[in-house]
Amino acid sequence: MSNTKTNPSEQSTVDAATARATEALDTNPLGVLAGGLALGAIAGALLPRTDREKDLLRPVGAKIGATAVAAFAAAKEAGRAEIEQRGLTKESARDQAKSLFENVVKAASGAASAGAKTAKQEATGKADAPDSTGGTGDSVPAADPHKQIMAAETDMGSIRSAV
Structure with a gap:
């Protein structure tokens, strides 16, 4: 244990921050989780990648890319089949x-x-008078x-x- 003493005002600030964090976690756990993920993503994006990370993650990225291409092709074919089935x-x-x-x-x-x-x-201030056919004289109705x-x-x- 440390022998440092905390100032009472510092302790009340820490207690208040802890109480706010606990309340936020209790009332909105998904929001706290999303915030933590966002902070982690930002931190991960700012840190440089190592060669080891690149070597380990390259196959995973290739697999994800291949899966996305296959999913797109399947969706395209399903859409085309649905259109043909409807006779369009x-x-x-x-x-x-x-x-x-x-x-x-x-x-x-x-x-x-x-x-x-x-x-x-x-x-002209006047309406067309009907002609002998009951129309207004226009050649096209x-x-x-x-x-x-x-x-x-x-x-x-x-x-x-x-x-």
Whole structure:
């Protein structure tokens, strides 16, 4: 035993620190463990590696790398098999994307036409009068932008479920 005497204020500081550490360990043991692992990893990263460590750990690193490559290949093959099982191909995905794009273009075109027509009506201060067919005289019937957007969303949903 040492003959050194501690100052009462130093002893109370040590006691308080010990009490805080004990409380932290009791209330959050996983947090303390994670903190200890983090400190250990930092210390290990800062210390230089010895040749002996390199020689001993090289086979372990090679094995881990080979296992990771094999796991990646297995996951890739399982994903490919699942896609094939669902009948999905590059061509079907391309067709769905093309259909989606066409519907989005139609919806945007219909919305732009409706917006231009409304702006024209507001600028002239009058609505188009119906022609003999009951329409407004347009050579092409106005597309319903809401229906086109709904069709595009349906196409998008089928692409999401396919992937």
